[in-house]
Amino acid sequence: MEEAVLQGTHPLLKDNLRFLPYICTEFSGGKESVVGRIALTLYDDEEFGFVGFYESIEDEEVARLLLKTCEIEARKAGKKGLKGPIDLSFFGRYRFALKENPPYTGEPTNKAYYPYLFEKAGFQIRNSYVSNFYDAIESSYENAKARKRLDYFREKGYRFIHPDKKNFDHYLAEIHPLLMERYKDFQGFRTIDREGFVKLYSPLKYIVDEEMVFLAYDKDELRGFFLCLPDYGNLLQKPLNPLRFLKILLRKRKPACYILFVPCCKEKNSEGLGLAFSQMATEVLKRKKAKSIAALIQKGKASEGYFQDQCTARREYVLLEREFS
Numbered sequence: 001m002e003e004a005v006l007q008g009t010h011p012l013l014k015d016n017l018r019f020l021p022y023i024c025t026e027f028s029g030g031k032e033s034v035v036g037r038i039a040l041t042l043y044d045d046e047e048f049g050f051v052g053f054y055e056s057i058e059d060e061e062v063a064r065l066l067l068k069t070c071e072i073e074a075r076k077a078g079k080k081g082l083k084g085p086i087d088l089s090f091f092g093r094y095r096f097a098l099k100e101n102p103p104y105t106g107e108p109t110n111k112a113y114y115p116y117l118f119e120k121a122g123f124q125i126r127n128s129y130v131s132n133f134y135d136a137i138e139s140s141y142e143n144a145k146a147r148k149r150l151d152y153f154r155e156k157g158y159r160f161i162h163p164d165k166k167n168f169d170h171y172l173a174e175i176h177p178l179l180m181e182r183y184k185d186f187q188g189f190r191t192i193d194r195e196g197f198v199k200l201y202s203p204l205k206y207i208v209d210e211e212m213v214f215l216a217y218d219k220d221e222l223r224g225f226f227l228c229l230p231d232y233g234n235l236l237q238k239p240l241n242p243l244r245f246l247k248i249l250l251r252k253r254k255p256a257c258y259i260l261f262v263p264c265c266k267e268k269n270s271e272g273l274g275l276a277f278s279q280m281a282t283e284v285l286k287r288k289k290a291k292s293i294a295a296l297i298q299k300g301k302a303s304e305g306y307f308q309d310q311c312t313a314r315r316e317y318v319l320l321e322r323e324f325s
């Protein structure tokens with residue numbers, strides 16, 4: 001992603017934006033070394049600038065210099081403040097993890113001191129998020145409420161289908177307007193056109209387990225979808241070689257854990273559809289004896305409470321903001 005962004009070829013760069021990358025260097029013993037980096041994204045119609053692609057040593061002065069540089073440019077552009085970390089938009093990487101752990105697929109990864117450095121530079125927490133971890137579910141386990149919601153939608157005539165590799169892009173195109181509508185109020189959200197959306201997410205068809213991708217239709221209308229990915233850890237972020245490719249194939253064929261991303265459902269007349277999706281995923285998880293992670297749920301949302309009786313651990317994340325005085 002970073003290479004495509006710097007070369008100007010990434011789909012998220014189609015919007016009306018200015019992308020300003022910076023590095024901070026240190027001179028010592030006659031040598032120059034990079035001690036931090038950041039990028040500022042400015043949209044004409046956004047009140048705040050987005051800061052992202054952040055990395056630095058554990059030094060308050062380095063963080064202050066990087067963030068101050070972004071502030072100066074944001075003020076010039078008439079912005080009222082900064083939000084971050086957001087790599088371009090909601091569709092890039094955003095949020096800081098509060099602790100350092102071996103990452104699951106799609107999890108923000110960063111040094112644990114990054115949020116502290118932002119707060120020392122005047123940022124405050126704007127939103128908090130949580131990921132819930134679940135052990136493999138016993139075959140005898142039942143969640144009566146979730147089962148009832150699934151039965152309700154099936155009795156209403158809803159069709160639940162799984163896309164395959166051949167028709168994956170077709171269903172991505174159908175998902176696009178639903179996702180644009182439902183996520184428009186999320187922090188860092190930017191509209192992306194259908195072509196760019198399909199291009200951005202089409203590679204998922206090579207790594208998904210098709211029976212863990214769910215789409216719900218009421219007659220011919222898409223009412224919601226639920227994406228669950230095998231957990232590849234950080235295998236997908238490493239250079240590909242024959243051994244690593246084999247590991248990816250084995251992980252796809254027999255996942256030990258799945259990442260359950262937040263269900264996306266039509267707002268009207270679809271109350272409880274997310275819980276119905278979770279019941280369907282639970283049935284597969286029981287059969288495959290796999291663990292799962294309900295990933296990156298905004299605190300206070302209904303999905304935060306799904307299957308709490310089975311939750312064994314949690315991880316927390318934050319998005320920060322600084323409004324200029």
